[in-house]
Amino acid sequence: MQLLDGRIASQIIQQQLAEDWRSQQEFLGRPPHLACILVGHHPPSETYVASKIKACANIGFQSSLIRFPDTIQEDELLEKIRQLNADTAVDGILVQLPLPRHIDEQTVIQAIDPDKDVDGFHPINMGRLANGLQGFIPATPLGILLLLEHYRVHTRGLHAVVIGRSHIVGTPVSLLLSRNREPGNCTVTLCHSQTRHLELFTRQADLIVAALGKPAFLKAHMVKEGAVVVDVGINRVVDSSKKLGFRLVGDVDFEEVAPKCSYITPVPGGVGPMTIAALLKNTYEAARLHAQHRFSS
Ligand code: GUN
Numbered sequence: 318m319q320l321l322d323g324r325i326a327s328q329i330i331q332q333q334l335a336e337d338w339r340s341q342q343e344f345l346g347r348p349p350h351l352a353c354i355l356v357g358h359h360p361p362s363e364t365y366v367a368s369k370i371k372a373c374a375n376i377g378f379q380s381s382l383i384r385f386p387d388t389i390q391e392d393e394l395l396e397k398i399r400q401l402n403a404d405t406a407v408d409g410i411l412v413q414l415p416l417p418r419h420i421d422e423q424t425v426i427q428a429i430d431p432d433k434d435v436d437g438f439h440p441i442n443m444g445r446l447a448n449g450l451q452g453f454i455p456a457t458p459l460g461i462l463l464l465l466e467h468y469r470v471h472t473r474g475l476h477a478v479v480i481g482r483s484h485i486v487g488t489p490v491s492l493l494l495s496r497n498r499e500p501g502n503c504t505v506t507l508c509h510s511q512t513r514h515l516e517l518f519t520r521q522a523d524l525i526v527a528a529l530g531k532p533a534f535l536k537a538h539m540v541k542e543g544a545v546v547v548d549v550g551i552n553r554v555v556d557s558s559k560k561l562g563f564r565l566v567g568d569v570d571f572e573e574v575a576p577k578c579s580y581i582t583p584v585p586g587g588v589g590p591m592t593i594a595a596l597l598k599n600t601y602e603a604a605r606l607h608a609q610h611r612f613s614s
Contacts (some may be wrong), residue, residue, distance in 0.1 A: 318575055318576060318577075318578050318579065318580075318581060319579065320581065320583055321462055321464050321583075322586060322587070323583075323586060323589060323590040324381075324590050325365060325580060325593050326463065326468070327590035327593060328590075328593070329506060330463060330594040331372065331593075331594055331597060332376075334340070334376055334391070334594075334597050335376035335377055337601060338377055341605070344608055344610045344612075345495070346608060347406070348378050348379045349378045349379070349408050349600045349603070349604035350381070350408050350409070350600075350604070351369070351378060351380045351408065351409040351410075351435065351597075352379075352381045352407045352410050352411070353366050353380065353381070353382050353411045354384075354385070354411065354412045354413065355384050355461055356384075356386075356389060356399075356412075356413070357385075357386065357387030357414050357417065358387070358476075359413075361551070361553065362414075363377070363415065363444065366382065366413050366515045367464055368593055369592055369593060372593045372597060373597065373600075374542070376563075383535055385397075387598075389420075390419075391421065392573070395424070398403075398410065398412070398428040398429055399512045401430065401433070402430040402433060404515070405611075407433065408433065408600055408603040408607055409428070409435065409596075409604075410435070410604070411596070412426070421432065426438045426440075427440065431452075432603065433602055433603060435453055435600050436596075436599075437452065437459075438484065440603060441452075442454075443609050444490070446492055446493070447492055449496060449497075453599050454489065454493065454595075454599070455486070455593040456596040456599065457486050457588060457591075457592045458486060458489040458493050459529075460526045460592045460594060460595035461526065461549070461588060461591065462492075462500050462593030463591055463594060463595060463598075464547070464582065464588070465500040465545075465547075466589075467499055468580065471500075472494065472500045472501060472503050472524060473501075473502040474502060475503045475523035476503065476521055476523050476524070477495075477503035477504070477506070477523070478506045478518050478519050478525050479494070479505060479507050479508065479525075480509070480529045480535070480568070481509060481526075481528035481529050481549070482510075482516070486528040487507060487509070487526075487528045490526050491507040502553040506522075506526035509529075515539070516538070516539040517533065519539040520538075520539060520540070521541065522540075522541060523541070523544060523545065524544065524545045524546075525544055525545070525546050527546070527548050527549060527550060527567070527568035528550070529550070530552065531568055531570070532550065532552040532554050532566040533567070533569065533570040534557060534568050534569070534570075535568060535569040535570060536573055537546075537570070537573040537574050537577055538576070540574050540578070541577070542577050543579045544578055544579070545578065545579055546578050546580070546582070547566055547587075548567035548569040548571070548582050548584050548587055548588065549567075549568065550567040551567070551570030551585070551589055552565065552567070552568070553565060553566075565584055565585045566584065567582075567587070569581070571583065571584065
């Protein structure tokens with residue numbers, strides 16, 4: 318069993334991005350700039366956004382953190398997004414999800430300029446992905462592809478089973494793994510909460526992407542010997558022995574499943590750090606796109 322170590326792969330990709338930005342400094346004119354909007358005080362969101370801001374600083378990118386209380390009205394949030402869309406000093410806009418219930422997530426996502434949508438959640442970018450066109454790929458799915466690529470895990474012809482059909486992970490991952498390129502070229506089965514006899518599918522899988530958000534859900538009896546297992550879950554489980562009062566547990570029962578795998582991602586330290594690397598990659602691409610537009614206009 319080989320560990321797919323997201324910390325190492327993410328570090329290498331981030332170093333490469335730092336070098337790319339330095340070598341393209343003259344063309345880009347200024348550092349790539351990511352604007353993050355954080356509404357309320359959802360503890361995991363606070364942690365994720367802090368990691369994104371820190372990662373930008375580490376590689377010389379600029380970032381802005383725009384915070385709003387959870388009482389903010391949708392109109393006010395939309396107005397801020399319109400300002401950021403028009404701001405030529407901003408390359409990428411990210412609105413951390415989830416949003417408070419009185420705000421419609423789709424309305425907010427659709428207000429973001431698709432060319433600044435580094436999360437890849439805008440229907441235009443989702444449509445580009447579905448049609449095999451160039452666009453921003455959501456950070457977690459892109460991070461998974463980058464991790465498979467980094468460890469040269471060949472996916473051609475594999476039967477991939479994706480568990481979870483969210484717009485953020487499961488749906489885009491299933492599209493990406495079925496594309497006619499590497500990593501990709503898989504035969505994909507997308508399973509979800511209504512799938513009957515889930516283990517019949519997972520036991521046939523050469524590659525499993527677990528993205529359902531249930532701690533230690535995938536057990537050894539559900540996995541074929543030699544399978545590749547990618548664990549997207551980052552679940553907080555109460556643990557009074559920990560300083561913060563919780564520990565992070567993936568969607569895979571790592572202790573049970575790992576011995577059966579050819580490759581497996583750990584939690585933490587697997588897909589999580591790759592999401593950051595992919596977001597920075599998208600931000601760099603957005604900055605290149607904007608510099609190209611400045612030159613050609
Ligand atoms: N919440 C959980 N994952 C994500 C993500 O990738 N992007 C944003 N914006 N919010 C999230």
